[in-house]
Amino acid sequence: MRRAAPGEIMDEIMDGAGRVAAVREAMAAAGVDALVLRPSPDYRFLGGLPDSGAFLVVTADVVAESADPAGLVPEGARRVGVDPEMRVRELFGLAIEAELVPASAVLAPLRLCKEPREIEAIGRAVAAAEGVLGRARELAWFGATERAMAHRLRLLLVESGCEEVVALRVAAGEHTARPGHVPGKRVINPGDALTVSVCGRWGGYCAEVARVFVVAEPPEDFEAMYSVVAAAYRAGLAAVRPGVPAAEVSRTVGEVIDGSGYGRFAAPHACRGVGLGPDEGPRPGDDTVLAAGMTLCLEPAIYVPDLFGARLADVVACAPPGPAPLGSTSHTLHVLDR
Structure with a gap:
C-alpha cells in the first residue's frame, strides 16, 4: 500500500460544506457566534492546515485562516468558542471582547462518529x-x-x-x-x-x-x-x-x-x-x-x-x-x- 503524503488524507476526507454546515448549526444551538481555533485536532477537523501558523475562524458567514482572528469575529459577538489547546499568551493576544467558552462544547459531539x-x-x-x-x-x-x-x-x-x-x-x-x-x-x-x-x-x-x-x-x-x-x-x-x-x-x-x-x-x-x-x-x-x-x-x-x-x-x-x-x-x- 502506498503511504499518503502528509496532509493528503486530510484533503481526501474533508467534506467542507457538509461539515461546516453541521458546525454552524451546533454553534447556533449553543449560542456561539464564532469559533477561533489554533492548530489542533479541532482545527484539523475543519480543514485547517497543520503548519500554517494561523488561526482558523468560523462564523455564520466566514471560514478562514488568519493571523489576526479578532478581525474576522463579528462585531457585537457575545460568545466566542476558543480552542481548548489555546495557549495563555494566545488567549490574551486575541483581544476579543466577548465571553470566551471552550470550542469543544460545539465540536466534540460532531467528532465522535467518524466518516x-x-x-x-x-x-x-x-x-x-x-x-x-x-x-x-x-x-x-x-x-x-x-x-x-x-x-x-x-x-x-x-x-x-x-x-x-x-x-x-x-x-x-x-x-x-x-x-x-x-x-x-x-x-x-x-x-x-x-x-x-x-x-x-x-x-x-x-x-x-x-x-x-x-x-x-x-x-x-x-x-x-x-x-x-x-x-x-x-x-x-x-x-x-x-x-x-x-x-x-x-x-x-x-x-x-x-x-x-x-x-x-x-x-x-x-x-x-x-x-x-x-x-x-x-x-x-x-x-x-x-x-x-x-x-x-x-x-x-x-x-x-x-x-x-x-x-x-x-x-x-x-x-x-x-x-x-x-x-x-x-x-x-x-x-x-x-
Whole structure:
C-alpha cells in the first residue's frame, strides 16, 4: 500500500460544506457566534492546515485562516468558542471582547462518529504503528537500557512516516507495574517482562498500539497474569457495539479482571476515544452511548506494584454488527530471543 503524503488524507476526507454546515448549526444551538481555533485536532477537523501558523475562524458567514482572528469575529459577538489547546499568551493576544467558552462544547459531539474515510485513515495509522512494533521484536534487547530502546523505537516511528510521536513507552521488569513510567537507565535482562507502546500520528490521525514481550523467559506467575489481561481484552472487545455505554466496556473488562483475583490491580478505565487526537470522546468513564463510526483505544491493564504489569492497547471501530478491530497482530505473548 502506498503511504499518503502528509496532509493528503486530510484533503481526501474533508467534506467542507457538509461539515461546516453541521458546525454552524451546533454553534447556533449553543449560542456561539464564532469559533477561533489554533492548530489542533479541532482545527484539523475543519480543514485547517497543520503548519500554517494561523488561526482558523468560523462564523455564520466566514471560514478562514488568519493571523489576526479578532478581525474576522463579528462585531457585537457575545460568545466566542476558543480552542481548548489555546495557549495563555494566545488567549490574551486575541483581544476579543466577548465571553470566551471552550470550542469543544460545539465540536466534540460532531467528532465522535467518524466518516468511513476517516476510519480507513485511522486503520492506516494503526497498520503503521503495528509495523513499528513488529520491527521492534527484531531488535537486540539484551543489555540495552529502556531509554536506548525508546530512542530506537522513535527512529522506527520516524522511518514509518509518523508525523508526530505522541507517546512512547518502554518499561522493563518491575517498571512495567508503573502506568506512567518514563524510560530510564534500567538495563533489560533475561527474565524481564516488557511493556512496549507507541502512539503517533500518521496522515493526520492518531493510533496507539501496546504489546507485552518477555526476554528469554517469562517471570514466575507472569503468564497467568498476562492471560487475564488478554481475556479482559477479548471481553471488552465483544462489548463494543452500538447502543452500549462506553463505561460498560470498561465495566466488562473490570469484571474479568475482578474474577481472576487481580481486581485491585486493574487500571481504572479500559477504553477512550481516538481519532484526530490521541484522547478524545468517548472519554474514560463517561456515559456516552456507543454508535457506529466511533473509534476506541481498548486498553486493559493490570499493575502489580513492585512486581510486574501488563497492558494491551488496540484501536477498535464500533460498527453496526459489533466491534471492528483496525489492527491485525495477535496478542500472543512474544518471547524475545536476543
